[in-house]
Amino acid sequence: MFKSVVIFIGPPGVGKGTQASLLADAFSIPKFATGDLLREALKNNTPLGIEAKTYMDSGKLVPDQLVLDLIKGKIAKIPNGIGFILDGFPRTLHQAEGLDVILSSLCHNVGLAIEFSMDEEERIVRLTGRRLCPNCQRTYHILFAPPKKDSLCDYCSVELVQRADDNEDVIRKRSVIYWETTKPLLEYYRQKNILMKVDASSSIENVFSRIKQIFSELN
Ligand code: AP5
Numbered sequence: 001m002f003k004s005v006v007i008f009i010g011p012p013g014v015g016k017g018t019q020a021s022l023l024a025d026a027f028s029i030p031k032f033a034t035g036d037l038l039r040e041a042l043k044n045n046t047p048l049g050i051e052a053k054t055y056m057d058s059g060k061l062v063p064d065q066l067v068l069d070l071i072k073g074k075i076a077k078i079p080n081g082i083g084f085i086l087d088g089f090p091r092t093l094h095q096a097e098g099l100d101v102i103l104s105s106l107c108h109n110v111g112l113a114i115e116f117s118m119d120e121e122e123r124i125v126r127l128t129g130r131r132l133c134p135n136c137q138r139t140y141h142i143l144f145a146p147p148k149k150d151s152l153c154d155y156c157s158v159e160l161v162q163r164a165d166d167n168e169d170v171i172r173k174r175s176v177i178y179w180e181t182t183k184p185l186l187e188y189y190r191q192k193n194i195l196m197k198v199d200a201s202s203s204i205e206n207v208f209s210r211i212k213q214i215f216s217e218l219n
Contacts, residue, residue: 002029002083004111004218005103009185011178012171013123014116014200015207017139020087022208031085032074034067036137057164059173061091061181068098080107091182112218113189118201120175127171131160
């Protein structure tokens with residue numbers, strides 16, 4: 001059984017969400033993506049979603065405490081001894097330290113942090129071509145991962161949409177925030193000796209093979 005907590009870290013558009021979904025399906029493990037959880041809160045018009053919207057639309061990070069409370073609520077429901085994937089969380093040192101406190105109170109710990117890396121211009125092509133199912137949150141790409149029929153979700157048959165923050169200006173702002181605020185996290189996990197780097201510029205299948213290989217060595 002998969003027992004570790006695994007963290008996916010990387011700049012916008014590098015493919016974290018795509019790989020987290022593939023891995024969660026392949027190993028039947030839970031995954032939590034703070035971006036998805038925040039968008040769901042927004043869709044449901046909750047106070048959290050309404051507060052998060054201004055930050056998200058402009059490419060800024062949502063305040064640490066809001067995100068920590070959100071993720072704590074999710075993690076607390078996972079039975080002891082079951083691992084899970086965190087996609088896009090933590091994103092600041094404060095979030096990483098807060099996560100360690102939450103996990104130790106639940107007898108868990110982070111076993112692996114994967115850094116996804118690739119060139120910025122390629123990431124922009126990925127993000128400007130990304131489409132999202134507003135119902136199930138599955139992602140597609142108009143060139144690299146198109147839906148089977150027109151612009152409809154393969155699973156829900158709902159019209160795909162473009163994320164409000166997937167325009168070039170906001171993507172570049174999100175990237176700057178990544179380099180300034182999230183990248184220092186890599187050193188945090190490097191010092192714990194649990195950081196692995198993955199070249200994310202290859203095809204979805206190749207990146208997935210590499211991650212599965214890392215996972216098989218972990219368990
Ligand atoms: P979030 O939703 O987490 O966005 P992000 O980190 O910017 O990452 P993305 O979802 O844009 O990219 P991804 O790496 O998952 O790429 P994907 O797999 O979709 O966060 C959004 C906002 O929420 C933040 O800006 C912030 O405001 C807030 N937020 C979230 N978490 C927070 C936190 N912890 N603290 C504070 N605020 C937080 O792939 C992209 C596209 O490329 C897709 O179309 C896909 O089909 C395609 N693709 C993927 N892999 C490949 C490949 N190998 N080859 C070709 N195409 C590919």
